[in-house]
Amino acid sequence: MTAPRIEIRLDDIAHNTRTLVERLALRGISVCAVTKATLGSPEIARVLLAAGATSLGESRVENVESLRRAGITAEILLIRSPMLSQVERVVTHTEVSLNSEIGVIEALSGAATGLGVRHGVVLMVELGDLREGIMPEDLPSVVRRVVELPGIDLVGIGANLACQNGIIPDRSNMHELECLATSVERQIGTTLRLVTGGNSANLDWALAMSGATSGVNHLRLGESILLGREPTNRAAIDGLRTGAFTFVAEVIESKEKPRTAWGTRGQPAFAVGPGEGTDHPGSEGHRTSRRVLVAAGRQDIDPAGLTPPAGHRLLGTSSDHLVLETSTGTPPEVGAELRFGVDYSALLRAMTSPFVERSFLHGSPPRSQG
Ligand SMILES: *Cc1c(COP(=O)(O)O)cnc(C)c1O
Numbered sequence: 001m002t003a004p005r006i007e008i009r010l011d012d013i014a015h016n017t018r019t020l021v022e023r024l025a026l027r028g029i030s031v032c033a034v035t036k037a038t039l040g041s042p043e044i045a046r047v048l049l050a051a052g053a054t055s056l057g058e059s060r061v062e063n064v065e066s067l068r069r070a071g072i073t074a075e076i077l078l079i080r081s082p083m084l085s086q087v088e089r090v091v092t093h094t095e096v097s098l099n100s101e102i103g104v105i106e107a108l109s110g111a112a113t114g115l116g117v118r119h120g121v122v123l124m125v126e127l128g129d130l131r132e133g134i135m136p137e138d139l140p141s142v143v144r145r146v147v148e149l150p151g152i153d154l155v156g157i158g159a160n161l162a163c164q165n166g167i168i169p170d171r172s173n174m175h176e177l178e179c180l181a182t183s184v185e186r187q188i189g190t191t192l193r194l195v196t197g198g199n200s201a202n203l204d205w206a207l208a209m210s211g212a213t214s215g216v217n218h219l220r221l222g223e224s225i226l227l228g229r230e231p232t233n234r235a236a237i238d239g240l241r242t243g244a245f246t247f248v249a250e251v252i253e254s255k256e257k258p259r260t261a262w263g264t265r266g267q268p269a270f271a272v273g274p275g276e277g278t279d280h281p282g283s284e285g286h287r288t289s290r291r292v293l294v295a296a297g298r299q300d301i302d303p304a305g306l307t308p309p310a311g312h313r314l315l316g317t318s319s320d321h322l323v324l325e326t327s328t329g330t331p332p333e334v335g336a337e338l339r340f341g342v343d344y345s346a347l348l349r350a351m352t353s354p355f356v357e358r359s360f361l362h363g364s365p366p367r368s369q370g
Contacts, residue, residue: 003250003337004296005357006350012244013044014051016225019239020203021052024219028212032057032077032196034222037344039063039351042070043360048225049074055096057220061089068093077122079220081132087111096120096155096194100132102142105152112151120155121146122194125180127173131164136180143184156194156218157181162201162232169202178215200224201232223344231344245347247301247340247356249322251332253293259286269318270298290331291315294322294338300353305346309338 021031033053038044040063045056049072056072058064059080067076078097082090087107090097092115099105099121112119123142126133134142139157146154159177161169174197181195197206197216200223206213223231228240236242292312297303303317311328324338332338342350350356 001359002357003248004300004350004355005248005359006342006347007246007248007359007361008044009241009244009246009361010043010047011362012228012241013226014047016228016240016244017048017051017053020221020225023207026211027206027209028217029197029206030054030218031225032079032218032220033225034058034079034199034220035067036060036063036079037222037226037348037351040066041351041358042067042072043358045070045072045074057222058094061086061093064093065089077220081124082108088115091115091117091119091151094119096122098122098124098132098158098196100124100126100134102145105146105149109149109152118151118153120153122156122158122196123154123184125157125159125177127159127161127167127176129161129164129167131160133159136176139180139184140187143187147188154184154188154192156192156196157184158194158196158218159198161198163199166232168232169198169205171205174202174205174213174216178213181215194218196220200230203230203237204232226347227342227344234343243341245342245350247296247306247342247346247350248337248359249294249296249300249340251292251334251336251338252295253291254331254334254336255291256288257291259289268316270316290326292324292326292332292338294324295320297321298349300350300356301340301342302345302349305343305349307341307343309340312338 024031031053032055033048034057035045036059045067055075055077057077057079064076076094078090078094081099082097082104084107088111091112105121108119124133126135161167181192185191195216196218200221202219203224228237228242230237297318297320299319308314312324312326315325316323
């Protein structure tokens with residue numbers, strides 16, 4: 001098998017989806033599964049839908065088009081505000097988009113009427129995290145304008161927290177969203193299909209409730225489904241699997257070397273990240289250590305998001321190399337494969353890199369090596 005590659009355990013993704021869909025159904029919440037970290041992988045999208053996600057969420061039209069080309073017909077929400085330059089593609093390939101600019105919604109209206117289709121709009125409201133969203137006091141005037149636009153259906157309102165400033169979704173801001181939904185419904189005289197409360201960071205709030213919410217009926221979940229973790233503290237979510245993705249790369253050098261670099265020092269190729277060091281003098285009197293070079297780097301993976309295998313420590317990274325120190329009894333030889341855990345950032349980079357092969361696994365994980 002070729003390396004570097006990302007191994008994808010579809011059963012784990014199905015398990016996580018099913019578990020969250022069931023738990024949230026008890027709270028009256030449906031799940032839109034967010035595929036953006038998978039580069040719009042149709043293999044993963046099919047698993048998400050089969051496991052109970054009612055729609056898919058994507059932030060990029062290009063990924064949506066890959067899903068459509070692969071024959072995925074489920075409802076897809078564009079979860080990033082459409083670019084004006086892409087409105088025709090947006091109304092052609094997605095049913096719904098999340099919006100915060102009236103000019104964009106007008107352009108969607110023009111594109112939809114031109115193509116003879118209808119497009120659903122969710123109005124995003126700013127609730128304090130300061131990324132996308134209409135200021136709450138401006139919502140009534142935007143609603144008034146949107147409901148007049150031909151080709152456009154106002155299908156919901158929503159919010160996104162945690163991504164920009166780490167603002168945590170809680171009873172207070174979710175209550176504010178529910179009140180805004182109620183006032184929009186009063187204003188337009190019909191109920192909104194979607195009150196979409198947020199992303200994986202909403203799970204602590206949602207799962208703490210004993211019954212249905214008083215309005216939020218939809219969440220857009222990526223990280224929690226794919227990695228089994230809650231993004232505001234990266235804690236594993238009870239009952240979910242955290243190992244659906246493994247990054248595998250191949251050893252290209254394995255040698256005992258001095259622990260301290262020598263010669264005149266300038267800057268290394270890349271700034272040294274937390275927990276990394278280009279070298280380190282041995283504290284216990286060891287002057288040398290076993291160092292392995294792995295054929296993968298920043299063009300394949302975000303090194304800060306890698307968890308090296310047991311007995312290995314990441315010393316440094318450049319475009320195409322990972323340098324590790326190993327303390328295992330039998331150090332990995334040239335040609336051996338090392339297996340790394342990934343966080344969301346490392347996953348995103350691996351799925352986006354043309355150098356990283358995807359390997360889809362069904363059933364139980366292979367024994368860990370190295
Ligand atoms: C990325 C994103 C999501 C999904 O976020 P996760 O933390 O991966 O669950 C949901 N909504 C919007 C608007 C997003 O950009």
